[in-house]
Amino acid sequence: MSERTLVLVKPDGVARGLIGDVIARIERKGLKLAALELRTLDRETAETHYAEHKDKPFFGDLVDFITSGPLVAAVVEGPNAIKAFRQLAGATNPVEAATGSIRADHALEVQNNIVHGSDGPESAEREIKIFFPDRF
Ligand code: RTP
Numbered sequence: 001m002s003e004r005t006l007v008l009v010k011p012d013g014v015a016r017g018l019i020g021d022v023i024a025r026i027e028r029k030g031l032k033l034a035a036l037e038l039r040t041l042d043r044e045t046a047e048t049h050y051a052e053h054k055d056k057p058f059f060g061d062l063v064d065f066i067t068s069g070p071l072v073a074a075v076v077e078g079p080n081a082i083k084a085f086r087q088l089a090g091a092t093n094p095v096e097a098a099t100g101s102i103r104a105d106h107a108l109e110v111q112n113n114i115v116h117g118s119d120g121p122e123s124a125e126r127e128i129k130i131f132f133p134d135r136f
């Protein structure tokens, strides 16, 4: 069954020229782009997107980071899209991410880990509404 997930190429990934690499991996896997946009988040949108982490010690730094420059937001769809993209991304901490994953190949530290992918169907629906309110 086809499903949708919200993917971000975070500001570190955009600054390092990795938009094309991430999109190539998505397409090579067989997933489809249903929406794609370059934008810079304001703090309010960032805080809404990361609301689940609002009580964590890293929340302020995370909002600073995700608003620090342009990011790419995409809606990616296909069978098992949510899990399939999380597999492409690898574990949150790049030094624990599976060899060959985006985070293992490109990152070193837990915050600056290049990409975001929704972690379940409810998160995906909530996050897609934040980034593309009129389109899905
Ligand atoms: P994401 O939501 O960005 O796809 O990442 P995730 O599910 O793999 O990780 P999550 O636990 O949701 O954390 C969200 C993002 O917060 C940053 N983070 N920093 N300093 C820290 O200890 C820490 N822990 C997490 C990362 O950018 C992580 O992706």
Ligand code: MG
Binding pocket: 117, 119
């Ligand atoms: Mg998450």
